[in-house]
Amino acid sequence: MRKWFSATEIRKSELIVKEVLAFIDENEAQTVSMVDDILGCPHEEGIDYPEGEHCPQCLYWKGRDRFIDRIS
Structure with a gap:
């Protein structure tokens, strides 16, 4: 398992996409x-x-079912 982190939109990082494909x-x-x-x-x-x-850092997700995208 490996994790990638970015302060910007990670899905649009050419470097990270290359690293994921190499992995x-x-x-x-x-x-x-x-x-x-x-x-x-x-x-x-x-x-x-x-x-x-x-997560105390990401209040948007509090009470939200991330798989059906609604407040639970």
Whole structure:
């Protein structure tokens, strides 16, 4: 597993796209899955904030079901 970070729109970074493609190639991936939208904040539950709580840095996602994009 590898993570990429950017202060700007990461999906439009030519450098990061090249690195992701190289990572996929280096690991001989047979299949790749991706989504066409952002599925949540970049902070990790249990690492950046306690499990079962909302991210205190990204209040937009508080109470929101990121898979169906509505307030739960």
